[in-house]
Amino acid sequence: MKALVYKGPGEKSWEDVPDPVIQQPTDIIVKIDATTICGTDLHILKGDVPAVTPGRILGHEGVGTITEIGAAVTTLKVGDQVILSCISACGKCSYCKKGVFSHCLGDEGASGIGWIFGHLIDGTQAEYVRVPYAETSVYVLPKEVTPELGCVLSDILPTGHEIGVQYGAIKAGDVVAVVGAGPVGLAAIATAGLYGPSRVISIDLDANRTEAAKKFGATDAVVSSDADWKQQVFALTDGLGVDVAIEAVGIPATWQMCLDIVRPAGHVANVGVHGKPVELALQDLWISNITMTMGLVNTNTLGTLLKMVAQNKIPAAEFISHRFALGDILEAYDVFGRAAETKALKVILT
Numbered sequence: 001m002k003a004l005v006y007k008g009p010g011e012k013s014w015e016d017v018p019d020p021v022i023q024q025p026t027d028i029i030v031k032i033d034a035t036t037i038c039g040t041d042l043h044i045l046k047g048d049v050p051a052v053t054p055g056r057i058l059g060h061e062g063v064g065t066i067t068e069i070g071a072a073v074t075t076l077k078v079g080d081q082v083i084l085s086c087i088s089a090c091g092k093c094s095y096c097k098k099g100v101f102s103h104c105l106g107d108e109g110a111s112g113i114g115w116i117f118g119h120l121i122d123g124t125q126a127e128y129v130r131v132p133y134a135e136t137s138v139y140v141l142p143k144e145v146t147p148e149l150g151c152v153l154s155d156i157l158p159t160g161h162e163i164g165v166q167y168g169a170i171k172a173g174d175v176v177a178v179v180g181a182g183p184v185g186l187a188a189i190a191t192a193g194l195y196g197p198s199r200v201i202s203i204d205l206d207a208n209r210t211e212a213a214k215k216f217g218a219t220d221a222v223v224s225s226d227a228d229w230k231q232q233v234f235a236l237t238d239g240l241g242v243d244v245a246i247e248a249v250g251i252p253a254t255w256q257m258c259l260d261i262v263r264p265a266g267h268v269a270n271v272g273v274h275g276k277p278v279e280l281a282l283q284d285l286w287i288s289n290i291t292m293t294m295g296l297v298n299t300n301t302l303g304t305l306l307k308m309v310a311q312n313k314i315p316a317a318e319f320i321s322h323r324f325a326l327g328d329i330l331e332a333y334d335v336f337g338r339a340a341e342t343k344a345l346k347v348i349l350t
């Protein structure tokens with residue numbers, strides 16, 4: 001089959017590789033119908049994720065049709081079209097029982113990022129993929145949801161929802177700010193709306209992005225390159241700051257922005273993947289009773305979000321900006337990599 005193979009920092013290749021095979025009785029093999037590119041793939045390609053080594057097939061989002069099932073798989077069948085969670089989970093270990101699928105211990109000895117596609121196991125930017133622990137890791141695609149919309153559920157919607165909105169503990173009436181209006185920040189904005197906030201302020205350097213955020217439910221847009229951006233946020237919040245600040249960029253500056261605008265007793269939910277240390281001035285922060293949270297997506301709300309997408313309660317179609325054939329993936333990476341210019345959000349490959 002053909003697949004996109006990581007060759008080391010800065011290098012990738014669309015090339016012939018062996019077809020995946022069933023390795024464990026709980027595996028399935030899926031023929032990819034739609035996949036996409038994530039900002040994390042760009043981090044990997046830069047060499048920022050050293051755990052990913054040359055030879056790995058990239059990609060962790062996708063929808064496909066089951067072509068083969070392992071002997072222990074009884075709830076799925078060949079021909080089912082399924083959404084792949086970006087992270088497979090055994091459903092039985094101590095972490096899975098707590099819903100912390102991101103740290104599944106599995107029984108092949110891996111944990112942490114062990115079961116995220118395109119990290120320590122081969123990914124979805126390929127014609128076929130092996131899915132470990134299939135029964136607890138895939139969701140049958142309902143007929144109301146197209147494969148391209150299904151791709152949005154593999155990672156970005158659960159990430160914005162679980163690590164931004166749920167960890168941020170958004171309640172009805174809260175004033176929320178989301179720093180970063182890339183796909184993950186927009187997913188946080190779209191799913192924040194499910195909890196009845198009174199305001200959702202989208203903050204980004206790029207005014208096109210903050211305006212686009214209104215299609216996902218943002219009520220206000222603040223451009224962070226404006227010298228008075230902070231005053232704008234305080235003006236929108238009766239001078240108090242926000243109840244919940246969600247960081248969806250992954251750099252020290254945007255982490256600090258969240259601390260600068262959260263009100264006492266508020267929450268800061270960090271979603272961004274940080275490559276550098278951030279400052280944590282506990283000597284100043286303790287007196288504000290701030291709750292800080294962070295983490296890796298668990299996709300344990302994927303099933304619920306899927307129902308919301310099927311009922312049009314989340315504007316999932318707004319995420320999709322470009323479409324390519326899977327064989328044109330190198331061109332798709334080029335468009336996605338120049339998002340500021342091409343306005344790419346999610347690039348779908350079929």
Ligand code: NAD
Binds near residue numbers: 250
């Ligand atoms: P992205 O790069 O597409 O979007 C980032 C956005 O931040 C862009 O719109 C950019 O204009 C904006 N931005 C950059 N600098 C800014 C600044 N100084 N002020 C305001 N806005 C600024 O990224 P994405 O795909 O939306 O992902 C966001 C983050 O979430 C990334 O760090 C990604 O790795 C991370 N992520 C985390 C998890 C998790 O499990 N926690 C899962 C997936 C992605």
Ligand code: ZN
Binds near residue numbers: 093104105
């Ligand atoms: Zn587990």
